[in-house]
Amino acid sequence: MTEAAAADLKLIVFQLKNKEYAIPVNQVRSIEKVQHITRVPRTAGFVKGVINLRGVVTPIISLRSRFNLEEAEYTDQTRVIISVLEDMEVGLIVDSANDVIDVSAESIEPPPEVVGAEEADFIKGVTKIEKRLMILIDLEKVLNPDELAIQSGTEGM
Amino acid sequence: MEMNQYLEVFIEESKEHLQACNEQLLELEKKPEDIKIVNEIFRSAHTLKGMSATMGYEDLANLTHQMENVLDAIRNQKIKVNAEILDVVFLAVDDLEAMVHSIAEGGDGKRDVSEAVAKLKLIEMGQNPAQAEAKAETAVAMAEPSAAVKSTYDEFEWTVIQQSREQGFEIYEISVALREDCLLKAARVYMIFEVLEKMGEVIKATPSVDQLEEEQFDQEFSITIVTQESREDVQQKLLKVSEVEKADVVPLSLDDLRQQEPEKEEEVRTPSAGSIVAETLSNEGKKAPAAKQASNKTIRVNIERLDILMNLFEELVIDRGRLEQISREVNNQELHETVEHMSRISGDLQNIILNMRMVPIETVFNRFPRMVRQLARDLNKKINLEIVGAETELDRTVIDEIGDPLVHLIRNALDHGVETPEIRKANGKSEEGSVILKAYHSGNHVFIEIEDDGAGINKEKVISKALKNGIITEQAAAALSDKQAYELIFASGFSTAEKISDVSGRGVGLDVVKNTIESLGGSVSIDSKVGQGSIFSIQLPLTLSIISVMLVEIEEEKFAIPLSSIIETAIIKKGDILSAHNQKVIDFRGKVVPLLSLKEIFNVPSEHQEGEFLSVVIVRKGEKMAGLIVDSFIGQQEVVLKSLGNYLTNVFAISGATILGNGQVALIVDCNALIK
Numbered sequence: 133m134t135e136a137a138a139a140d141l142k143l144i145v146f147q148l149k150n151k152e153y154a155i156p157v158n159q160v161r162s163i164e165k166v167q168h169i170t171r172v173p174r175t176a177g178f179v180k181g182v183i184n185l186r187g188v189v190t191p192i193i194s195l196r197s198r199f200n201l202e203e204a205e206y207t208d209q210t211r212v213i214i215s216v217l218e219d220m221e222v223g224l225i226v227d228s229a230n231d232v233i234d235v236s237a238e239s240i241e242p243p244p245e246v247v248g249a250e251e252a253d254f255i256k257g258v259t260k261i262e263k264r265l266m267i268l269i270d271l272e273k274v275l276n277p278d279e280l281a282i283q284s285g286t287e288g289m
Numbered sequence: 290m291e292m293n294q295y296l297e298v299f300i301e302e303s304k305e306h307l308q309a310c311n312e313q314l315l316e317l318e319k320k321p322e323d324i325k326i327v328n329e330i331f332r333s334a335h336t337l338k339g340m341s342a343t344m345g346y347e348d349l350a351n352l353t354h355q356m357e358n359v360l361d362a363i364r365n366q367k368i369k370v371n372a373e374i375l376d377v378v379f380l381a382v383d384d385l386e387a388m389v390h391s392i393a394e395g396g397d398g399k400r401d402v403s404e405a406v407a408k409l410k411l412i413e414m415g416q417n418p419a420q421a422e423a424k425a426e427t428a429v430a431m432a433e434p435s436a437a438v439k440s441t442y443d444e445f446e447w448t449v450i451q452q453s454r455e456q457g458f459e460i461y462e463i464s465v466a467l468r469e470d471c472l473l474k475a476a477r478v479y480m481i482f483e484v485l486e487k488m489g490e491v492i493k494a495t496p497s498v499d500q501l502e503e504e505q506f507d508q509e510f511s512i513t514i515v516t517q518e519s520r521e522d523v524q525q526k527l528l529k530v531s532e533v534e535k536a537d538v539v540p541l542s543l544d545d546l547r548q549q550e551p552e553k554e555e556e557v558r559t560p561s562a563g564s565i566v567a568e569t570l571s572n573e574g575k576k577a578p579a580a581k582q583a584s585n586k587t588i589r590v591n592i593e594r595l596d597i598l599m600n601l602f603e604e605l606v607i608d609r610g611r612l613e614q615i616s617r618e619v620n621n622q623e624l625h626e627t628v629e630h631m632s633r634i635s636g637d638l639q640n641i642i643l644n645m646r647m648v649p650i651e652t653v654f655n656r657f658p659r660m661v662r663q664l665a666r667d668l669n670k671k672i673n674l675e676i677v678g679a680e681t682e683l684d685r686t687v688i689d690e691i692g693d694p695l696v697h698l699i700r701n702a703l704d705h706g707v708e709t710p711e712i713r714k715a716n717g718k719s720e721e722g723s724v725i726l727k728a729y730h731s732g733n734h735v736f737i738e739i740e741d742d743g744a745g746i747n748k749e750k751v752i753s754k755a756l757k758n759g760i761i762t763e764q765a766a767a768a769l770s771d772k773q774a775y776e777l778i779f780a781s782g783f784s785t786a787e788k789i790s791d792v793s794g795r796g797v798g799l800d801v802v803k804n805t806i807e808s809l810g811g812s813v814s815i816d817s818k819v820g821q822g823s824i825f826s827i828q829l830p831l832t833l834s835i836i837s838v839m840l841v842e843i844e845e846e847k848f849a850i851p852l853s854s855i856i857e858t859a860i861i862k863k864g865d866i867l868s869a870h871n872q873k874v875i876d877f878r879g880k881v882v883p884l885l886s887l888k889e890i891f892n893v894p895s896e897h898q899e900g901e902f903l904s905v906v907i908v909r910k911g912e913k914m915a916g917l918i919v920d921s922f923i924g925q926q927e928v929v930l931k932s933l934g935n936y937l938t939n940v941f942a943i944s945g946a947t948i949l950g951n952g953q954v955a956l957i958v959d960c961n962a963l964i965k
Contacts, residue, residue, distance in 0.1 A: 168953045170953060172937060174891070179937065181954075182933060182934075183954065186600070187603045187948065189934060189948070221934060280936075
């Protein structure tokens with residue numbers, strides 16, 4: 133942390149299909165490697181199932197699927213970001229997660245109007261550090277329970 | 290002052306003291322002469338007063354103070370206990386409970402207590418019907434002027450007194466009063482004791498020394514000492530301690546004490562014939578264990594911490610499983626032994642952790658004597674409530690839920706079950722109806738029974754009512770067995786009492802009872818004999834956190850089916866499957882049971898074709914059955930029930946999850962959702 137003055141936000145950076153996304157560190161409980169996921173039937177397509185996270189059964193969603201990107205095979209790099217929103221704990225599957233950065237609140241700009249159709253709904257803002265563009269995700273919208281219900285209706289398989 | 294950190298303790302302790310007040314008041318109602326009980330109540334009220342004043346809840350403190358005055362008057366035999374006085378005290382306790390409740394809910398604990406205070410004041414001044422009589426009695430009691438022995442002595446103290454007397458010591462009972470403006474009461478107490486201990490030996494103090502040191506007294510207290518000094522000397526020395534207003538030294542003669550002795554025994558032994566409305570027989574039997582309990586040391590632990598402990602422990606169990614596997618592979622004798630030892634210890638640990646979550650059902654039962662007393666009065670009935678097995682333990686989560694259903698059932702028994710004294714007399718029964726509340730363990734379940742000796746359930750009446758309300762059809766009604774007919778009273782929109790009373794409502798109660806109990810994984814049944822009474826029997830699982838399941842496999846996935854809903858497992862031939870209305874069914878022991886494929890319901894990715902034989906788990910919901918087709922049975926296991934978290938709620942046909950020995954999660958099938 134060089135000159136910690138303006139650093140009011142700590143972000144965890146993760147990758148999804150060559151793009152970089154970020155989530156505030158206070159919304160993250162931990163980052164895990166992918167382990168055995170138990171499928172939960174009759175749930176939305178992006179809900180991959182539940183895992184045993186140190187004795188707590190934790191639901192896991194695929195962020196690729198949530199953002200309507202094509203699914204990818206899990207690799208050694210694949211990580212599960214355990215995110216916390218109010219009293220919910222949900223794991224987000226991402227391609228990789230390996231960076232923590234500090235940004236100032238001012239450096240976050242509102243999302244540009246045209247960023248691809250679906251995922252735009254989940255974007256809170258963007259921030260640029262040097263040449264990297266990071267998309268700040270809106271966890272509240274990602275974990276919106278209403279959408280869980282709608283999705284399960286259509287994707288009931 | 291920042292009080293938040295004490296608030297929780299305050300609320301918990303207040304509740305305990307109020308509960309103690311309630312219990313002791315009921316006891317007092319049975320034995321109005323027993324001063325010991327009054328002392329108990331006084332002590333609780335006094336502590337409550339002190340605590341609430343410290344916490345700044347003035348209304349609470351005011352009311353307790355007033356109540357304390359009345360109790361003090363009773364204690365000093367200025368007032369005699371009667372039903373009216375007890376009613377007012379009960380009223381005051383109600384107010385106190387309401388205030389504590391309000392504080393617990395985050396309120397300010399304010400409440401208009403003027404009515405209760407005024408009534409208590411009236412009593413304190415002796416303005417009640419029994420007043421004249423009471424005065425006469427006190428006069429008799431006071432007949433021996435100086436010999437009014439204030440303290441009572443137990444056997445040990447009595448022996449000490451006797452022996453000292455034989456050795457030529459004098460025994461004095463000293464009443465010390467401090468000045469009203471005395472600031473450091475505890476310091477004065479200390480000085481007084483120092484003076485006394487120089488002269489002789491203090492054998493008794495009322496209130497106790499501990500309480501005195503904590504300033505838990507008003508202005509006066511009494512001490513009994515054994516000394517060789519003269520009466521005047523003792524008095525002079527005491528008065529030298531500053532801020533001591535008065536020190537009455539009364540020599541105790543053995544006669545005084547002897548007189549007291551038989552009197553005391555009488556108090557203990559004669560169960561008085563006072564106006565008994567609601568009586569808890571268990572109290573009699575409870576006395577001994579209650580005394581023992583007092584010496585048990587306990588601490589309060591937040592239930593969340595226990596949950597965390599449980600979670601950590603489960604982690605340990607999973608690792609234990611892995612270790613066992615590794616040790617088998619490595620085949621090292623020392624490793625074997627260590628792992629085995631660890632397994633045994635963790636097994637013991639598991640028992641302890643599970644037991645920690647168990648709470649005696651007493652915590653729910655102990656509010657019922659009070660409720661029954663009040664209801665019996667409101668309904669003008671005479672009812673004796675008997676509680677059996679209050680020490681039966683249940684998981685905390687079940688305890689929290691079971692209170693309301695029980696209240697409903699008891700109200701129901703009182704209102705619809707037990708008849709009025711006139712009717713009972715006419716039917717040749719004793720005027721006093723009896724309601725027995727019984728809890729006991731059996732296997733992995735706890736049974737709670739509510740039995741009354743009232744009118745019982747009239748089958749014809751129930752059926753005609755159900756027909757009228759459109760709950761069943763005439764055809765169905767004809768085929769009903771007695772039990773099935775009784776079950777109808779659990780249907781929603783059913784009320785058999787001719788009049789709707791405020792006590793047991795409009796028939797919305799009992800179906801709620803049934804739903805609550807079933808949601809806890811339990812069941813409720815009724816047995817009844819016309820004219821002799823009814824028994825409502827509730828069956829509950831011992832704990833909600835650990836259940837027995839049957840693990841089954843479907844392709845690669847494992848599911849757990851609760852044993853409580855399984856009737857049996859079967860292997861059937863494909864050729865035996867019949868078809869009715871597009872529904873596969875089988876003939877199972879003479880019954881037509883629909884078949885469901887879990888593979889289809891749970892959309893399990895399928896690779897194999899079904900073989901010639903199918904494994905079927907026959908499950909039930911109430912009277913209805915269904916057969917679930919699975920790939921194979923793994924076996925029976927005790928598992929820890931876990932929720933899927935707050936994100937995945939309302940997953941179809943899944944009631945929760947559990948963690949298996951290999952660390953993976955298995956889902957628990959909700960059979961109730963599969964059977965319509």
